[in-house]
Amino acid sequence: QVQLVESGGGLVQAGGSLRLSCAASGGTSSVYSIGWFRQAPGKEREFVAAISLSSGATYYTDSVKSRFTISRDNAKNTVYLQMNSLEPEDTAVYYCAARPGWTLSASSTLYLSWGQGTQVTVSS
Numbered sequence: 001q002v003q004l005v006e007s008g009g010g011l012v013q014a015g016g017s018l019r020l021s022c023a024a025s026g027g028t029s030s031v032y033s034i035g036w037f038r039q040a041p042g043k044e045r046e047f048v049a050a051i052s053l054s055s056g057a058t059y060y061t062d063s064v065k066s067r068f069t070i071s072r073d074n075a076k077n078t079v080y081l082q083m084n085s086l087e088p089e090d091t092a093v094y095y096c097a098a099r100p101g102w103t104l105s106a107s108s109t110l111y112l113s114w115g116q117g118t119q120v121t122v123s124s
């Protein structure tokens with residue numbers, strides 16, 4: 001089973017940027033797409049973005065589409081989430097997750113492996 005480790009979270013002022021990384025190891029041949037999700041205190045986990053590891057096709061939730069960019073470096077088994085123009089509403093724990101399906105999905109139930117999460121805090 002693939003293991004995922006997120007990094008790059010932190011505290012940033014509104015309007016700032018952060019780049020999150022999701023490093024995958026073990027069983028990566030069975031992973032076809034990676035998704036980023038986030039969970040704010042008292043709220044349900046929500047989809048942020050996903051990427052196909054083969055084609056590089058991407059999929060975003062509307063609220064981040066013009067501000068966040070998901071990318072991958074297959075040689076490093078790493079997926080990135082570049083977050084620009086951050087807003088206090090982006091404050092959450094960010095998780096990356098892997099699934100064996102080819103199609104990009106916003107449904108957390110379709111992702112089989114999850115990282116431990118990294119905290120992103122945006123101050124106003």
